[in-house]
Amino acid sequence: MKRTIRLMAIGMPLLLASYTGLQAAATTTPAITYTITVGDWMKSTTGTWPGMKDGATYWYKLDKKGGLWWSTDGKKWAAVKEGAWADKDGKWLKIHDKKLVWSTDGNTWAEVPEWKWLGSDGKWYKFDSNWTLWVNG
Numbered sequence: 001m002k003r004t005i006r007l008m009a010i011g012m013p014l015l016l017a018s019y020t021g022l023q024a025a026a027t028t029t030p031a032i033t034y035t036i037t038v039g040d041w042m043k044s045t046t047g048t049w050p051g052m053k054d055g056a057t058y059w060y061k062l063d064k065k066g067g068l069w070w071s072t073d074g075k076k077w078a079a080v081k082e083g084a085w086a087d088k089d090g091k092w093l094k095i096h097d098k099k100l101v102w103s104t105d106g107n108t109w110a111e112v113p114e115w116k117w118l119g120s121d122g123k124w125y126k127f128d129s130n131w132t133l134w135v136n137g
Helices: 002-027
Strands: 048-053 056-062 068-071 084-086 092-096 099-103 116-118 124-127 133-136
Touching: 048 084, 048 133, 068 084
Parallel strands: none
Antiparallel strands: 048 056, 056 068, 084 092, 092 099, 116 124, 124 133
């Protein structure tokens, strides 16, 4: 009996320490970090960006006066009467009062933060203050 008590006296603290360590390890959440690499903004070589309308991809560009043009093939261009195009999420964008604005319903318009939007091709586009088109992606 003395031997059992001695073993318990020696073994209990070790057992307790092991159990506490396991419990702490089980409740510790490992640190997870995500690295998202975003390329640098580059001036668009074509000055065009894609948008969706009625399930089809259209290419858009601005003329020197800020008018919006579109094309289905990148060769034949026509003026866009409404002056708007859709981003990847279906928001409508247009230039109004020398600002880039967007809307989800076509009635209420708000300025686009940093004048950038996600194109239908998954790339980010933005205009600078001179209406030069930049792309990132």
